[in-house]
Amino acid sequence: MTALTQLTTIGFDADDTLWQNEQFFRLTEQRFADLLGDYGDHEVIARHLLEAERRNLALYGFGIKGFTLSMIETAIEVTAGKVPASVIQQILLAGREMLHHPIETLPQVAETLERLAGRFRLVMITKGDLFDQERKLAQSGLGDFFHAIEIVSGKDAATYARLFARHGDGPEAAMMVGNSLKSDVIPALDAGAWGIFVPHDLTWALEHAEEPVEAPRFRKLASIGELPELIGRL
Template sequence: MEENLTIIGFDADDTLWHNERFFQLTQAHFAELLADHADRNHLMERLLAAEKRNIQYYGYGIKGFVLSMIETAIEVTDDRVPAHVIRQLIEAGQDMLAHPIELLPFAREAIEAVVDTHRVVLITKGDLIDQERKLAQSGLGDLFDAVEIVSEKTPDTYREIFLRMGQGPSAAMMVGNSMRSDVVAPIQAGCWGVYVPHGLVWEIEQAELPIAHPRYREIRDLGDLPALIGQIP
């Protein structure tokens, strides 16, 4: 049975505020620090492999990213990475954790446009302390009916959240920039999945666009979201 749309879920990083560009800037600095030991492409391949391995240990977020950079630096230098390089990597991570939040265009307007007609939930993954900090600095926290900071975004994750909040996945929509986590997984759970391209996407979050699926939608930016929601019963 098709349910009316009653719940809107929003991703946080690179959907409501900038995030990935700070990782890419830090990666560029990382490449400069290790330039005498590995070329950039090889170094980025090793770093990505370390991040994939370490998700099961550290989860998502800046802290795991810094540990993966340190591990990669140790590997490419055959255990001879200078202490000052490790210190600079730690400091780079601390700078990322302290960076002020910058909202993406129409972030507040998109949420405000639906808060009176739908239940609204923030669904994000990553380090609990860092995600709470970013939400507090964003000034958007009071707009959400619920905030879910999860270790992974799977179809089961979405089913559990949307069943707890209302009629379940068939009555829910998830809006985000990560194809794998914010669009494909919700669609597999039975939700609407709305893709908001950001331009900078972590390789781990890439996936094939489910263009043919009847519950897939794509918008240019969050400014188009209210009109899209108005087209869905």
Template sequence: MSHILTTIGFDADDTLWHNERYFRLTQDHFAELLADHTESDTLMGRLLAAERRNLPHYGFGIKGFTLSMIETAIEVTDGRVPASVISQILDAGRDMLSHSVDLLPHAAQTIQTLRSDYKVLVITKGDLLDQERKLAQSGLRDLFHGIEIVSAKTPEAYTRIFAQHGTGADQGLMVGNSMASDVIPMIDAGGWGVFAPHGLSWAIEHATAPEHPKFHEITNLGNLPDLIKSIITGDIHATG
């Protein structure tokens, strides 16, 4: 095991399996339900504002998203939203909590490749029950040396997790599709942050890529083992 890098953390949603597409489908249905009251673009802007406003109260995940849809429906109808629409929004939220778990390419193979030489962790945020369900259904759960479901991904959270499961954040790497949650706070904790972009991403997770020697970007998880080899052999300059 390399003393430069000992522990690899993986984000879950839209890094190991599809997730955002279910939110987009639900948003489309939400727009259809409120089509008589406002334009779709306006509605999505109001919904995003509600999600930002509600994050400190509800946290990340489907339940908070569902409550934000209900709040937005009440706002755009001036409190006149029919009970039948509220019922359909609740149904849509429940459907999201039972959607299938479809792995992204290279997810299982990459974890299998790395786990013999490194401690591999899954570090995810969102609804506890939903994340546990997806992990169980993914078939990946037993491949990880540690599982952390957190309320927010902060430098402090990464410092704690990589100290608990590994040899510290400075010898850890976090890979995920969110620049704001997976990359920047991990680098701020002293580790490597690897961006693996997904075709769909939530606006709240957007951030500018950092100019830092411990930041890297890959096109998919299949590129991760070679990137790690380059880091530990010094082919990529990664200090700081």
């Protein structure tokens, strides 16, 4: 596909593309580091936590539950097994609070989805815990804009090829919009779709990647509100 007139399907990431998410992880990480302040400064605790998350992704997947288990594992590790039960209790409480935080939709999201919903099939494609992602979507009020919702364990080129074939006319006639180069943009490009990068102020370290600036279907926007105009230009 060389002209965007053939575009039929647009995929949207959810966390930090449609609504705030990473800020709650950062706030909880700070709270966690404070709990373990006697065993290292914030940077040291955060480094141990990130390594635990990296190790556990294949076991626990993405989301708050895996993050909570990684915090518990880190607490045991940095205290050499001496972490008090009261600290474990505080970690579990922090995880529960994350699962109940109110949803804050990002600026221009609803307006953009409304402009595009009548012209294209919109599909939300997100990683994470099924129940938590469903909760956030319900609270966001954005569900009616989407033709389909796909909550997946991971995002790679095969995932996008399969989903864009299921909900559209294949990746060549599709576009993926998101804040993660690693999960949203690069694998969508590898599948043959357009990859639209909308950076967020906060991005998880494990989602960082180099911008694929040489890819002909890669575009970067300052805000999601620029998406309809971008589509009109391509």
